[in-house]
Amino acid sequence: MVSVSDTAGGAEAHTVALGQGMRQRGHDVVLYGRCPGWDEQGLTRREIGLGPKWSRRTMATGLLRVPLERHRTQVIPESSIYYLQFKREQIALTAPLARRAPVVWTEHGRWLGGPTGRLLLAGYARAAEHVARVVCVSEAVAADLEPVVGRDKLVVVPNAIDTERYVDPPAAARASLRERLLPARFQDRRVAVLAARLHVGKRHERAIAAARASGSALLVVGDGPDRERLERLAGGSPDVHFTGYRQDVADLLAASDFYLYCGAETDGTPTCVLEAAACGLPIVAFRGDPGTELVQGCGGLLIDDPAELTAEKAGSLLELRGGGVAYVEQCHSRRNWLDAYERVFGECLA
Structure with a gap:
């Protein structure tokens, strides 16, 4: 190589x-x-x-x-x-x-x-x-x-992806992960997560806006050149938590409730979506982004605008947990x- x-x-x-x-x-x-x-x-x-x-x-x-x-x-x-x-x-x-x-x-x-x-x-x-x-x-x-x-x-x-590392844990194990890894203020909240390199081309501000529209807490896992701008957009909100670069991404995904995917126009097959689905998470993605065809197999919701993700729609996503695990194992x-x-x-x- x-x-x-x-x-x-x-x-x-x-x-x-x-x-x-x-x-x-x-x-x-x-x-x-x-x-x-x-x-x-x-x-x-x-x-x-x-x-x-x-x-x-x-x-x-x-x-x-x-x-x-x-x-x-x-x-x-x-x-x-x-x-x-x-x-x-x-x-x-x-x-x-x-x-x-x-x-x-x-x-x-x-x-x-x-x-x-x-x-x-x-x-x-x-x-x-x-x-x-x-x-x-x-x-x-x-x-x-x-x-x-x-x-x-x-x-x-x-x-x-490594489907031995990214798994949907039993309810008791997931509860333990939430208690150990999530901020105390997120413990009893519906938690959205994104785990990606923070680059302006991915337009992650849409994830912040969608989480806010749905009344969900947002866990931003990862780092990159766009982090400072995104933190300014979040405005210090207690509903948005930036973790920076982490090596325990699989556990943070498993501790969350659904994944917010934002893709750059040059993305191919986003592994972040596969990892999230393998951990049991439904996917919320934006129409027109590359890789959104994965949502059909992984389970979730396509939206055009962040405001479309209402609290009711976000709540219904929780019923889809685990729906993409078999698809990822079989195809990826x-x-x-x-x-x-x-x-x-x-x-x-x-």
Whole structure:
């Protein structure tokens, strides 16, 4: 794997889960670069001096670094498969690596719009000439890429979660989690939760407004560049509690009553929805957001505007608890997901 990121998010969690799962199945896995959570799992990693992940802020200097970074791939030893996940690695490093072994990409989200998206698309199309397979997390993501990559290279493998970690606990265990983890003022309240990286593109202010409209308390789990703005919008309300980054997300989900999902326009298959549903939570999502098709399987409610989530509707959600557990286990389990990746890698080697 060749990947550099210093921010914990869904793609990074995907990288760690894939590396860990492949190792448990007997494959040798080495990461060249950096990824939050990788070292904590005891996985093998080597630093090769790649610059920061490409973003609007780092793009200009990142493009200037491409010749140097291509040169640095020479220290990566021969491998059966090279796996790349972010645009910099895909666009800049695929061609030199593909001369030595098949290259596989994963695409997590819808294609970027605007000038940045158009600029990346040209380089992406050239790099795709050298890729063996592109794994897409949804059919919508695959549809975006088909005109550029060609359908023969695209494979859809929906995101998955660890269904042994994210579970709907018995009532007594859930009551204990609520007492231990929730603020005292939330103990006898209906509690909504969101657990995600706090980024302005996800428009999490809608979750705050929806919780208020329904008279529910809101637990905001996670951190990110939009936290300060969201805290200002909450205005110090005792009904909204920001936890910051937490490692006990599964327990916090299980202690809550329903999940409020807000997605950015580039999201693919949101793992936060799968995790919440596996913990028994009904999902409230906004029409037009990517990934809202999951609500049909996970159980919940689609709304157009936060004000639609009345106290009566929020109360009726509690009757849907546990409705998505079987769906997640059947369609988004880690076991099936790893099986699919092994098939993809095997096809590339055949």
